[in-house]
């Protein structure tokens with residue numbers, strides 16, 4: 001059972017259906033092939049408050065014990081500015097108390113045993 005109607009596009013803003021985009025990555029059926037795919041799936045996991053997936057894709061060297069979601073915080077959209085082999089620069093827009101904010105970050109990723117992990121990021 002999906003929480004979303006079948007025609008709702010993926011939260012990551014790819015324009016694709018979730019089943020053709022982040023959903024199989026988050027379920028673990030299709031490992032992310034590129035850092036951009038992992039980045040998109042992690043953004044989608046944030047919109048869904050999926051702490052399990054976020055922790056699973058966080059490198060053990062920087063992984064927090066747990067993730068607290070701010071109930072006031074509503075993710076609006078993701079824009080990938082640039083990505084290369086192991087970094088993704090993105091702008092994520094979110095709303096708190098009806099005010100929009102932007103998170104502009106360059107994230108670093110590392111691949112181990114064929115799987116990508118988020119390491120850390122620099123605010124831009």
Ligand SMILES: [Zn+2]
Pocket residue numbers: 010011012013014018021022023040041044
């Ligand atoms: Zn997606």
